[in-house]
Amino acid sequence: MWSFFHKLSSPKYYYEWSGKWIPWLGGITILLTALGVYWGLVIAPTDYQQGESYRIIFIHVPAAWMSMFIYMVMAVAGFIALVWKTKISEIVVSECAVIGAVFTALALITGMLWGKPTWGTYWQWDARLTSELILLFLYLGVISIHSAIEDPRIAARAASVLAIVGIINIPIIHYSVTWWNSLHQPNMELVSESPSMHPSMLIPLLIMAIAFKVYFGWLLFIRVRNEIISRERSTNWVKKLILAS
Amino acid sequence: MxxxxxxxxxxxxxxxxxxxxxxxxxxxxxxxxIMLFHTPSEVNSGEVATDKLFRIGGLVVEGSVVKGNDGLTTEFNLTDTMDTVEVRFTGLLPDLYRERQGIVAQGKLNDAGVFVAQEVLAKHDENYMPPEVAAALKGSGAPHPDSIPKSSY
Amino acid sequence: MQEFFYMGGKGFFVWGSYGITAFGLILSLVIASRRKGKLFKEIEDSFEE
Known part of the structure; x- marks a missing residue:
């Protein structure tokens, strides 16, 4: 186990190892997304209260989960980057920031498009909405550190500190609807005797959640591999790889 | 090292x-x-500075909704199951507005103690189910999700 | 079929959400795979110099 992680910290090994995963992740993403979208838009019944607009949940909630999940991955990578100073973890921090920002923006936009027909407003300075917006700014902060500091290794150190400190926002987002009065509905109880969601709607939601997770792995691997090639361009193994292609 | x-x-x-x-x-x-809104209890007990615009949240009391002659003004009572405030609103209500629905209104208290709202937003809950299931829940005597007061109200 | 696209009058919001999400996720993939092509070409060109 430990030796596997040790091996993964070598750019060459990581490049070869992640390359094997990419076609699988891509295939699973496409299959699950097609299934989840069809189930969510066609098979799943209309909601008793919100009618058809609730169907936005099948992308909004998975995207919002991803926005927090990717942040935690980024913070863990930042922690490893600060303590063990491995190149791969530094790259993972910068690539997670881009993908996380995309998912956070999507969660915010789909949430606004859901808010208008249900609440009656696109935006409200509600604790949940505001803390999710702060999450977007944290991602943008990590991205801008990387573009502002030329030396990628120094940039990675500053970005990792921001990533780790910003993790405080994650429990705030999650509990915002419990701690404060908010317009946003409370968290769903998915694991309980009477779940908040009928199984006919819960299944497509979970399919989409898994599809987004696999998509994240797929895109992350592609982006990390690109960055490895870019940074290791003067090494022999990259030269060989490119001559062979 | x-x-x-x-x-x-x-x-x-x-x-x-x-x-x-x-x-x-x-x-x-x-x-x-950070609190987006105050509850009717907080408003009636004077915990809220009522000289400024503020938001109030709660459930629309069943049977309290009165439509004005102009067709745009609506009056209703808002409750957090402990206390009630009368609300008046002129304008278009969101689709989800109905009796027993959670709503958040922004406005000011007038001298008569009526909350004059400038904006009414519907606050929906976290329960999702097909209409048949909702109807069955209602018929079986189990509490309808609409009618369960949430702790946040 | 028309009813399906109408989405009970909420078509703009439902299709808008799905459309923007599809756009964002596919664009991210296209950008990443384009960068790979560019990088490979750039490094290959540097061999000739």
């Missing part, structure tokens, strides 16, 4: 603890501002 790594670890932990404390204190100090 090992002690250097350890130092970095300790540095990160101290950093994180420090920022958590700062964030917790900051949020605690601002908790009134």
């Amino acid at each position: 090992r002690t250097k790594r350890k130092q970095r670890l300790i540095f990160i932990v101290i950093l994180l603890v420090g920022f958590s404390c700062a964030a917790a204190l900051g949020l605690y100090a601002m908790r009134q501002n």
Whole structure:
């Protein structure tokens, strides 16, 4: 186990190892997304209260989960980057920031498009909405550190500190609807005797959640591999790889 | 080498603890501002500065909705199951507005103690189910999700 | 079929959400795979110099 992680910290090994995963992740993403979208838009019944607009949940909630999940991955990578100073973890921090920002923006936009027909407003300075917006700014902060500091290794150190400190926002987002009065509905109880969601709607939601997770792995691997090639361009193994292609 | 790594670890932990404390204190100090709305109980007990615009949230009391002659003004009572405030609103209500629905209204109290709203937003709950299931729940005598007062009201 | 696209009058919001999400996720993939092509070409060209 430990030796596997040790091996993964070598750019060459990581490049070869992640390359094997990419076609699988891509295939699973496409299959699950097609299934989840069809189930969510066609098979799943209309909601008793919100009618058809609730169907936005099948992308909004998975995207919002991803926005927090990717942040935690980024913070863990930042922690490893600060303590063990491995190149791969530094790259993972910068690539997670881009993908996380995309998912956070999507969660915010789909949430606004859901808010208008249900609440009656696109935006409200509600604790949940505001803390999710702060999450977007944290991602943008990590991205801008990387573009502002030329030396990628120094940039990675500053970005990792921001990533780790910003993790405080994650429990705030999650509990915002419990701690404060908010317009946003409370968290769903998915694991309980009477779940908040009928199984006919819960299944497509979970399919989409898994599809987004696999998509994240797929895109992350592609982006990390690109960055490895870019940074290791003067090494022999990259030269060989490119001559062979 | 090992002690250097350890130092970095300790540095990160101290950093994180420090920022958590700062964030917790900051949020605690601002908790009134983070509350999006106040409950009817808070308003009636005078905990809310009523000379300014503020938001009030609760459930629309069943049977209390009265439409005005102009077709645009609606009057209803808003409750948090403990206390009630009368609300008046002129304008278009959101689709989800109905009796027993959770709503958030922004406005001001007038001299008669009526909350004159400028904006009414519907606050839906976290329950999702097909209409048949909702109807079956209602018929079986189990509490309808609409009617369960949420702790946040 | 028309009813399906109408989405009970909420078509703009439902299709808008799905459309923007599809756009964002596909664009991210296209950008990443384009960068790979560019990088490979750039490094290959540097061999000739």
